[in-house]
């Protein structure tokens with residue numbers, strides 16, 4: 001027997017479309033993102049993958065994506081659990097900055113270190129600044145970061161994985177996780193045992209469900225890397241994410 005996990009990055013957001021570093025800034029989906037989310041739900045239906053429970057971040061692009069996808073799949077009624085631990089990586093002082101301008105200002109090496117290195121976080125965000133979440137009530141009392149590299153994302157996502165997602169999987173539920181490019185990358189790194197160099201080259205497309213069948217003993221993927229429910233579309237979308245800023 002295997003357990004079924006579906007990882008779904010939110011559809012394109014307004015800031016994805018504008019090429020801005022987003023992180024914890026709570027921006028909505030673009031029109032294209034709304035369509036991507038609905039299509040994600042149809043892909044699940046077509047594949048016969050019907051979630052029994054959904055876990056989302058606290059950001060509206062993931063929440064709306066889950067709602068739209070589940071509505072399209074006629075699974076809008078399933079239980080939902082949310083946590084900041086599934087949020088996008090906190091992009092520190094880069095939040096709100098244009099990716100192309102940042103690349104031009106700091107050069108390819110620094111830009112890619114900030115975007116994709118495993119453990120070099122961007123500079124910390126200034127508390128009280130426009131794109132800081134330090135006064136946001138949804139995070140009250142939580143140990144929220146001022147910047148994060150992927151390593152810190154994994155550190156805070158893993159306790160949630162163990163405490164909330166694994167029990168749902170072990171109960172035999174088909175689990176949908178609607179989250180973000182980098183929080184999903186951290187889960188993929190963990191599941192597939194990907195090393196710190198290789199994970200730099202792995203990008204997650206918006207709105208295309210990534211299906212994992214997990215071994216019931218080890219909770220490790222039966223097929224490494226899982227399976228995108230639309231592999232062709234995923235290929236093109238992955239390349240677009242990799243090339244952001246150019």
Ligand SMILES: O=C(O)[C@@H](CO)OP(=O)(O)O
Pocket residue numbers: 016020021022023024088089091115181182241244
């Ligand atoms: O801006 C962000 O929050 C993320 C995801 O959109 O960007 P990147 O892919 O550059 O890590």
